[in-house]
Amino acid sequence: MNGVHDMGGMHGMGPVEIEQNEPVFHSKWEARAFALTVAAGFHRKWNIDMGRYSRERMPPVRYLAASYYERWLFGLEKLLVEQGLAAATELESGHAKSRWGGTRALGVSGVAAYLSDRLKARLADDVPPKFKPGDHVVARNIHPVGHTRLPRYARGRRGLVDRDHGVFTFADSNAMSRDKKPQHLYGVRFAARELWGPDAPERDSVYVLLWDDHLDAA
Amino acid sequence: MSDHHQHDDGHVGEHDRPLSGPALRVKALESLLVEKGLVDPAALDELIDTFETKVGPRNGARVVAHAWVDPVYKRRLLANGAAAIAELGFAGRGEEIVVIENTPKVRNLVVCTLCSCYPWSVLGLPPVWYKSAPYRSRAVIDPRGVLKELGGEVPDDVEVRVWDSTAELRYLVLPERPAGTEGWSEEQLAEIVTRDAMIGVAQVTVPAGSRR
Numbered sequence: 001m002n003g004v005h006d007m008g009g010m011h012g013m014g015p016v017e018i019e020q021n022e023p024v025f026h027s028k029w030e031a032r033a034f035a036l037t038v039a040a041g042f043h044r045k046w047n048i049d050m051g052r053y054s055r056e057r058m059p060p061v062r063y064l065a066a067s068y069y070e071r072w073l074f075g076l077e078k079l080l081v082e083q084g085l086a087a088a089t090e091l092e093s094g095h096a097k098s099r100w101g102g103t104r105a106l107g108v109s110g111v112a113a114y115l116s117d118r119l120k121a122r123l124a125d126d127v128p129p130k131f132k133p134g135d136h137v138v139a140r141n142i143h144p145v146g147h148t149r150l151p152r153y154a155r156g157r158r159g160l161v162d163r164d165h166g167v168f169t170f171a172d173s174n175a176m177s178r179d180k181k182p183q184h185l186y187g188v189r190f191a192a193r194e195l196w197g198p199d200a201p202e203r204d205s206v207y208v209l210l211w212d213d214h215l216d217a218a
Numbered sequence: 219m220s221d222h223h224q225h226d227d228g229h230v231g232e233h234d235r236p237l238s239g240p241a242l243r244v245k246a247l248e249s250l251l252v253e254k255g256l257v258d259p260a261a262l263d264e265l266i267d268t269f270e271t272k273v274g275p276r277n278g279a280r281v282v283a284h285a286w287v288d289p290v291y292k293r294r295l296l297a298n299g300a301a302a303i304a305e306l307g308f309a310g311r312g313e314e315i316v317v318i319e320n321t322p323k324v325r326n327l328v329v330c331t332l333c334s335c336y337p338w339s340v341l342g343l344p345p346v347w348y349k350s351a352p353y354r355s356r357a358v359i360d361p362r363g364v365l366k367e368l369g370g371e372v373p374d375d376v377e378v379r380v381w382d383s384t385a386e387l388r389y390l391v392l393p394e395r396p397a398g399t400e401g402w403s404e405e406q407l408a409e410i411v412t413r414d415a416m417i418g419v420a421q422v423t424v425p426a427g428s429r430r
Contacts, residue, residue, distance in 0.1 A: 008331030008382065010355035016364055017352070018414065022345050024270045029241035032248055034269075034343075035262035040251065048386070052333055068334065068349045070240050077247070085256060094246040096253040105257050111264045115338075119313055121386035149384040151331055153358060165314070165387055185385055187316075192378075196359055204378040206358050209385035 001145050002152060004060035009153040009196070030069040037076045042106035042114055045083035048121075049175035053147040054078045121169045125182035130212045135161045137188060138218040139210060147175035150214045154206075157195055158218045159188040162207060170211050183212040274342035277308045278390060279411035281340055283404045285317075286395045299390065303340060313339050314387040318379070320394045320418070325372050327365070327418035328381045328389045329357035335383035337390050341413055348417065358382060368419050381418075391418040398424045 007013070025031040041051065054075035055063075063071065080086040090097055106114055131137055141156040142148070149171045163186065170181040188210050192200035251257045281303055285292040295302040299315035315337050318326045330336065331354050336344035347353050356364050361378050365371065372378055381389045393415040399407060414420035 006332055007351055007355040008329075008358040010351075013351040013355045015352055015367060016347055016350075016356065016419075018347050018368065018419075019345065024274070024343055025266070026346075027241065029238075029244040031266045031270075032262060033240070033244045035265040036244070036248055036251065036257060038265050039257045039261055043256065055333070064351065067240075068346065073240055073244060073247070080251075086250065086254065090250055090254075091247070094250055096250055098254075100254045100256045105255060106261045107258055108260045108264045111261055111268065115265075115268065119386050122314060149332065151382065151384065153331075165316075165385075168385060168387075171385065185387065201362065201374070201378070204361065204380075206380045206382060208382045209387055211385075 001056060001147065002143055003056045004063050005056045006152050008151045025069075030067075033069040033073045033076070037072050038115075038118075039106045040076060040080065040085065041118065042110075043085065043103045045085055046079050047174055047178065048119065049147055049169075049171040050079065050178075051075060052171075053175040054082075056147065121171075123167045123169060123180065123182045125167050127167050127182050127184065129164050129184040131161045131164070131184070131186060131215060131217070133161050133163055136218040137161055137186075137215040139188070139190075139208075140214055140216060142214075144172065146172070148172045150210060151208065153195055154188075154190060154208050154210070157190050159190040159194070159208070161186050162189045163187040165209070168211070170213060172211075172213065181213070185209055185211050186215070188215070269338075269343050273338060275340075275411075275413035275416065276408070277342075278337070278340035278413070278416045279408040280404075281306060281308070281317075281390070282392060282411045282416065283408035285392055286407055287404050292392070295392070308339050313337060315340065315390055316387060317390045317392050318381060319392045320421075322376070322394070324377045324379060325365070325418065326379050326381060326389075326391045327357060327361050328383060328391060329354060330383040331355070331358055332384060335386075335388060337388035340390055341416060345413070365419060368414075370420060391416050393418075393422045396422050396424050 055071045058071055058074045077091055081088050087097060138158050139150060139154045139156065165185045167182050168185040170183055173179040173181040187207050190206050190208060192204035195206060252259055284306060285295050295317050296319060299317040300313060303315055320326055334344050334349040358380050361380050362372050383389060410424060411422055412420060415422045
């Protein structure tokens with residue numbers, strides 16, 4: 001979706017301010033929001049791409065005003081209701097109308113193994129690559145209303161395949177319909193001038209990770 | 219607010235103040251999910267403890283220091299980041315990691331313009347600035363401006379490569395080893411490798427007074 005989360009190239013957001021000796025969490029609620037989101041994901045009612053899409057659907061004015069873990073909290077509440085783990089009325093009242101009768105909750109002994117597993121996106125499927133390193137490609141000019149990992153700034157731009165990373169779950173379809181649609185993932189190099197025009201430094205570049213379904217031969 | 223005191227969870231004075239909007243919502247949500255049997259509060263504690271005390275940029279610093287002293291390891295690290303990182307005991311955590319090397323002629327900078335993708339297993343959870351609009355918007359269109367603002371202007375004859383983490387594949391920058399560290403032990407080297415250098419917004423320097 002052409003959401004406000006797709007920020008690459010926007011102006012006016014202000015200076016980058018690095019906080020010295022920053023704590024991992026700035027308050028207890030941030031830590032709990034983080035842990036709740038990870039632990040709720042253990043029930044496998046959603047995948048990481050659905051998680052991303054849940055946060056992207058935060059209304060843009062709120063998204064920009066929210067802190068990072070407020071976005072996580074918004075996404076978690078959305079997913080809990082959409083995927084039937086909790087009713088909207090339960091979230092409003094704070095009281096359970098029924099106990100969850102499905103999968104067991106993540107326990108302490110399962111934490112390390114779960115963290116090792118939750119991001120796995122590489123697939124063993126034998127899918128031929130459409131492109132090889134050195135190929136000239138053009139990123140598709142597409143504007144799906146759902147989740148996509150093709151940032152707006154790269155759409156319609158010409159690049160060079162730098163690396164073929166192998167076969168991965170296609171995040172765009174996995175977010176919308178749990179369709180892994182196995183295909184190759186590439187690192188694609190775009191010259192800064194191709195993306196930002198003739199004033200950009202000549203030798204600089206941006207590498208974007210894109211799938212077969214994002215690319216055409218150029 | 220003169221009576222701030224340190225609580226055992228390390229968050230100063232948090233319980234002295236009324237809970238804010240999100241704090242209230244999270245508290246209510248946790249008690250609901252516990253009541254429903256969807257989460258176990260002890261597992262939440264364990265998750266938080268993992269990222270507060272076990273996983274963090276010290277892991278990445280050890281990877282970098284090892285690559286600096288062992289050229290054969292460095293080759294393996296650049297060829298297959300996840301496997302080489304797992305060799306050092308940082309479980310790999312299922313994360314695909316690609317290591318990119320800074321050289322005198324190439325500076326690398328990692329960003330996630332769409333969200334907050336970051337190599338948790340070697341750097342821990344990302345800092346606020348990495349997830350914030352200023353960095354996400356500017357890193358791809360004006361990396362030299364961002365680097366200059368952060369105190370590290372890049373000469374014109376040095377190429378800048380920005381890596382936008384748009385997939386479940388994470389980047390770690392292998393910074394240049396600074397001059398003046400010849401003969402240092404791996405442990406000493408690991409101490410000077412910073413999180414920001416492994417994201418690419420800073421270079422590793424030898425702090426004054428830390429020479430052997």
